[in-house]
Amino acid sequence: MATTDEGGAGESEERRICSLHAVPKRILPASVTPMRERLINLFGNKWVTGTVLHYYFFDRDTDGENVLLENGQTVFVPWKGAENEMQVARQAFDVWAQQGIGIRFEEVREREEAEIRIGFMRGDGAWSWLGREILDHGPNERTMNFGWNIAAPGELDTAIHEIGHTLGFPHEHQNPKAGIEWDEEAVYLDLARPPNEWDRAKTYWNIIRKLEPGEVEGTTWDPDSVMHYPFKAGLIRKPEHYFIHGLQPAGGLSERDRSWVKTLYPPTDDAAAPLLRPAQSVLVELAPGQQRDFRVAPQETRFYQFGTFGASDSVMVLFESDNHQLRYRIGDDDSGEDLNAYFRIKLFKGREYVLRVRMYHSERRDQTSVMMW
Numbered sequence: 001m002a003t004t005d006e007g008g009a010g011e012s013e014e015r016r017i018c019s020l021h022a023v024p025k026r027i028l029p030a031s032v033t034p035m036r037e038r039l040i041n042l043f044g045n046k047w048v049t050g051t052v053l054h055y056y057f058f059d060r061d062t063d064g065e066n067v068l069l070e071n072g073q074t075v076f077v078p079w080k081g082a083e084n085e086m087q088v089a090r091q092a093f094d095v096w097a098q099q100g101i102g103i104r105f106e107e108v109r110e111r112e113e114a115e116i117r118i119g120f121m122r123g124d125g126a127w128s129w130l131g132r133e134i135l136d137h138g139p140n141e142r143t144m145n146f147g148w149n150i151a152a153p154g155e156l157d158t159a160i161h162e163i164g165h166t167l168g169f170p171h172e173h174q175n176p177k178a179g180i181e182w183d184e185e186a187v188y189l190d191l192a193r194p195p196n197e198w199d200r201a202k203t204y205w206n207i208i209r210k211l212e213p214g215e216v217e218g219t220t221w222d223p224d225s226v227m228h229y230p231f232k233a234g235l236i237r238k239p240e241h242y243f244i245h246g247l248q249p250a251g252g253l254s255e256r257d258r259s260w261v262k263t264l265y266p267p268t269d270d271a272a273a274p275l276l277r278p279a280q281s282v283l284v285e286l287a288p289g290q291q292r293d294f295r296v297a298p299q300e301t302r303f304y305q306f307g308t309f310g311a312s313d314s315v316m317v318l319f320e321s322d323n324h325q326l327r328y329r330i331g332d333d334d335s336g337e338d339l340n341a342y343f344r345i346k347l348f349k350g351r352e353y354v355l356r357v358r359m360y361h362s363e364r365r366d367q368t369s370v371m372m373w
């Protein structure tokens with residue numbers, strides 16, 4: 001989403017906005033109740049709080065893609081960005097980090113060490129995969145792209161918006177609670193024109209389609225969210241105010257963006273986390289969205305198994321402390337299944353680890369426990 005300082009009608013003709021890739025809808029078993037489905041939709045792609053996300057900018061001359069032009073020629077389009085654009089992206093990470101959240105961002109020089117890999121491929125739009133979806137892509141693939149110059153005035157919000165997607169936040173204008181009624185043909189037509197030039201499928205996926213209840217944050221619509229696109233007059237039929245005046249989010253993080261990211265990702269205190277010992281089952285007693293953290297300090301080097309027990313949907317993640325930096329080692333998400341979160345991993349004597357368990361939903365709050373053995 002790009003915003004301009006003025007937001008006048010003339011400016012909005014030039015505006016380019018973020019476009020996410022379509023992903024197939026997750027099909028949950030029929031036995032999953034609506035409440036459980038709502039919670040799975042809400043927490044399904046979010047990180048456990050306390051995650052350190054490492055980001056990397058593509059830096060090799062060979063990083064890029066061959067694009068076929070209309071005249072039949074092929075041209076190589078690099079992913080490498082200019083220093084001032086990388087600087088804007090760094091600034092945008094800081095904007096989120098400054099909210100005092102439990103997610104930290106760390107720049108790294110090696111793509112293999114990064115969860116977030118950023119390209120600046122011109123003409124490929126601005127996009128990011130949503131939340132933990134970014135882990136599904138290999139070290140030579142982008143998880144985020146900026147398709148135009150984000151060092152231009154007013155473009156910092158584009159970078160803040162894309163990082164919002166990486167944190168798992170969807171588009172706010174697709175909030176089913178917004179009650180937006182589109183002039184659909186006007187929207188398709190507007191987005192088909194330069195500079196966006198979107199086909200109908202892309203416009204449907206990113207604008208017209210309503211999200212599932214629970215996929216969006218909070219209970220009400222927030223037209224000032226950084227996750228909301230600007231819209232010119234004539235595209236939103238209802239509420240009527242926006243038909244006449246268009247809709248221009250205030251810019252930057254809204255009040256609700258700030259409070260929601262802190263609710264979802266509260267700071268963690270790993271030093272105060274209890275030690276999880278082998279063969280010791282611990283009751284976690286968590287409400288939806290809550291998380292418990294454990295320190296793990298193996299007394300011997302061997303394979304260990306970790307599991308949750310009880311009728312619940314949870315995500316369980318193990319980090320290794322590497323020079324006081326936490327690195328993601330392994331995770332499992334059992335949501336929507338009749339299984340429990342489980343993994344097996346080799347741990348080393350003398351090293352320190354942190355296990356985090358976040359609950360989406362449990363049948364009985366007092367009946368989920370976690371164990372390593």
Ligand SMILES: [Zn+2]
Pocket residue numbers: 001018019020161162165171
């Ligand atoms: Zn977006």
